[in-house]
Amino acid sequence: MIINGLPGDSLKANDRGLMYGDGVFRTLRISQGKPFLWQQQYDKLQHDCAAIEIRCPSIQILAGDLEHLLLSRAELAQNAIVKIIITRGAATRGYAPAANPQVTRIVSISPVPDYPASFASQGIKAHLCKLRLGHQPRLAGIKHLNLLENVLAAAEWNDAAIAEGILLDEDGHIIEGTRSNLFLVRNGKLYTPDLSKCGVAGLQRERVIDYAKQHKIVCKITELTMDDLLAADEIFMVNSVIGLWPVRELPRFSCKHFPVSLQIQDWLNNESN
Amino acid sequence: MIINGLPGDSLKANDRGLMYGDGVFRTLRISQGKPFLWQQQYDKLQHDCAAIEIRCPSIQILAGDLEHLLLSRAELAQNAIVKIIITRGAATRGYAPAANPQVTRIVSISPVPDYPASFASQGIKAHLCKLRLGHQPRLAGIKHLNLLENVLAAAEWNDAAIAEGILLDEDGHIIEGTRSNLFLVRNGKLYTPDLSKCGVAGLQRERVIDYAKQHKIVCKITELTMDDLLAADEIFMVNSVIGLWPVRELPRFSCKHFPVSLQIQDWLNNESN
Numbered sequence: 327m328i329i330n331g332l333p334g335d336s337l338k339a340n341d342r343g344l345m346y347g348d349g350v351f352r353t354l355r356i357s358q359g360k361p362f363l364w365q366q367q368y369d370k371l372q373h374d375c376a377a378i379e380i381r382c383p384s385i386q387i388l389a390g391d392l393e394h395l396l397l398s399r400a401e402l403a404q405n406a407i408v409k410i411i412i413t414r415g416a417a418t419r420g421y422a423p424a425a426n427p428q429v430t431r432i433v434s435i436s437p438v439p440d441y442p443a444s445f446a447s448q449g450i451k452a453h454l455c456k457l458r459l460g461h462q463p464r465l466a467g468i469k470h471l472n473l474l475e476n477v478l479a480a481a482e483w484n485d486a487a488i489a490e491g492i493l494l495d496e497d498g499h500i501i502e503g504t505r506s507n508l509f510l511v512r513n514g515k516l517y518t519p520d521l522s523k524c525g526v527a528g529l530q531r532e533r534v535i536d537y538a539k540q541h542k543i544v545c546k547i548t549e550l551t552m553d554d555l556l557a558a559d560e561i562f563m564v565n566s567v568i569g570l571w572p573v574r575e576l577p578r579f580s581c582k583h584f585p586v587s588l589q590i591q592d593w594l595n596n597e598s599n
Numbered sequence: 600m601i602i603n604g605l606p607g608d609s610l611k612a613n614d615r616g617l618m619y620g621d622g623v624f625r626t627l628r629i630s631q632g633k634p635f636l637w638q639q640q641y642d643k644l645q646h647d648c649a650a651i652e653i654r655c656p657s658i659q660i661l662a663g664d665l666e667h668l669l670l671s672r673a674e675l676a677q678n679a680i681v682k683i684i685i686t687r688g689a690a691t692r693g694y695a696p697a698a699n700p701q702v703t704r705i706v707s708i709s710p711v712p713d714y715p716a717s718f719a720s721q722g723i724k725a726h727l728c729k730l731r732l733g734h735q736p737r738l739a740g741i742k743h744l745n746l747l748e749n750v751l752a753a754a755e756w757n758d759a760a761i762a763e764g765i766l767l768d769e770d771g772h773i774i775e776g777t778r779s780n781l782f783l784v785r786n787g788k789l790y791t792p793d794l795s796k797c798g799v800a801g802l803q804r805e806r807v808i809d810y811a812k813q814h815k816i817v818c819k820i821t822e823l824t825m826d827d828l829l830a831a832d833e834i835f836m837v838n839s840v841i842g843l844w845p846v847r848e849l850p851r852f853s854c855k856h857f858p859v860s861l862q863i864q865d866w867l868n869n870e871s872n
Contacts, residue, residue, distance in 0.1 A: 327612055327613075329612060335613070336609040336610060336611055336612055337609060337611075337612040339600055339602060339608055339609055339610040339684075339705050339707070340600075340608070340707070341617065342750075343617045344614065344616045344617045344686075344744070345624075345684070345744070345746070346744065346750050347619075347620030347745050347746060347747055348746070348747060348750050351618075378747065379754065413617075414750075420753060421749045421750045421752070421753035421754075421777055421778060422754055422757075423753075423754055432612050434612070439692065460733035460734045460735035460797075461769055462733035462748065464730055464748075464751055465747060465748075465751075470747055471619065471747075472620050472746070473618070473619035473620060473621070473694065473745070474620055474743055474745045475735065476694045477619050477621050477651075477695075478737055478738075479694070480695035480696075481694075481695055481696055484695075496734055504694055505694060524733075
């Protein structure tokens with residue numbers, strides 16, 4: 327772990343990241359020794375910092391931290407998962423941010439999780455979460471550190487065969503997975519939830535939208551209901567760690583062929599930086 | 600600072616408190632060398648831990664941490680503010696809690712803020728926050744570590760004359776202050792917002808409700824609108840650090856006499872443990 331440029335694994339306990347969840351993060355893949363989609367990940371980080379008015383460290387500084395980390399963990403340097411956390415730094419007094427806070431940056435690395443290969447090729451079983459996401463337009467879309475909803479949702483199932491949970495919002499609209507974004511396929515068109523009230527707009531979601539455009543597949547960002555979900559020809563989930571997983575089974579939904587999902591998966595996995 | 604029973608000021612950076620805001624906290628006063636309302640504060644902590652299924656440390660363990668802290672900071676031991684944070688401990692993999700996590704406990708101390716005495720006697724100027732609290736019934740009432748809404752709300756003003764901000768929810772109902780609970784007085788009756796959808800139910804709020812009952816003052820927990828706020832005879836805010844502050848000025852509201860507020864303030868400040 328590299329914390330503010332130095333090797334270490336601990337953090338001041340008065341950090342606003344701990345006290346208030348006052349920060350943002352990214353999770354990205356190291357592939358063939360390089361951070362995959364580095365510039366795009368940085369752009370997202372910068373966007374999210376700006377959304378809550380945290381000064382984002384420069385891309386050079388973060389690239390330096392990352393290089394430092396990869397040198398120190400040679401066994402993971404080819405293929406790994408990196409998490410970058412940026413917080414508003416040490417707390418002074420109260421919730422209001424200090425005028426010019428020294429932000430905290432934490433860059434950590436871990437092995438790529440060993441998910442069964444079948445998740446990507448034959449699809450996953452998903453849980454439909456009981457917890458409903460609350461609306462907060464000011465934080466919607468942002469990958470911030472207030473993740474208790476995700477924790478409570480992920481605690482709902484304890485069956486290793488279930489690989490992800492699908493979250494609805496307080497109005498009953500489909501929003502996302504507990505750690506992924508969601509797409510539906512119907513009649514050759516793509517649909518993905520509008521995230522202007524809640525949810526996290528991940529980089530892979532953006533890439534799917536971009537690839538759809540390039541390949542002249544209609545992709546609508548819209549409100550989606552349970553009826554839309556259950557009537558889908560295909561459902562798939564994306565994030566930077568899993569890539570793309572089709573959904574094989576969900577209560578009242580099953581699907582065994584995912585031609586569109588697998589085509590998009592191919593684009594996501596194989597196109598270069 | 601005492602962390603897991605030992606003096607220190609740092610925390611493992613993979614703590615779920617930092618990564619997900621996965622924890623709860625209390626803020627309490629040390630008065631005449633003793634934690635004020637210790638049993639009640641502990642009961643609240645235990646309640647909030649249970650609400651998100653964190654195993655709460657025993658009251659003996661936390662009392663030991665506190666004693667250790669007060670011995671090590673003799674200059675603050677008579678009169679201070681203590682913050683207790685309990686998190687779900689080190690992260691393993693993903694949002695789902697581990698089966699039997701070792702919780703993290705952080706007990707820290709700071710001087711009592713030097714608010715002008717006039718805040719308590721002559722009332723405060725308050726800001727009406729633009730940010731609206733989102734609804735999340737699963738987390739409503741709990742003093743947890745997902746506080747970005749409070750951070751964004753407190754960032755809305757930068758005028759030292761404004762002592763607190765009042766928060767409405769997404770439906771436009773009055774909920775609380777950014778770090779306090781709120782009461783209205785009208786025709787000798789008390790009203791405080793229903794916190795079943797959002798907001799934090801502080802210990803001082805509970806005490807006000809209890810004192811009202813003891814003294815046969817009607818106190819209604821209900822939905823309150825801007826009209827109710829502006830039509831109030833008195834408005835006051837409470838928490839364990841400030842005690843009780845009447846509201847002197849708010850856009851479209853002003854008040855110079857607070858007989859009911861000051862009576863309740865007296866009860867809150869002077870009655871014993």
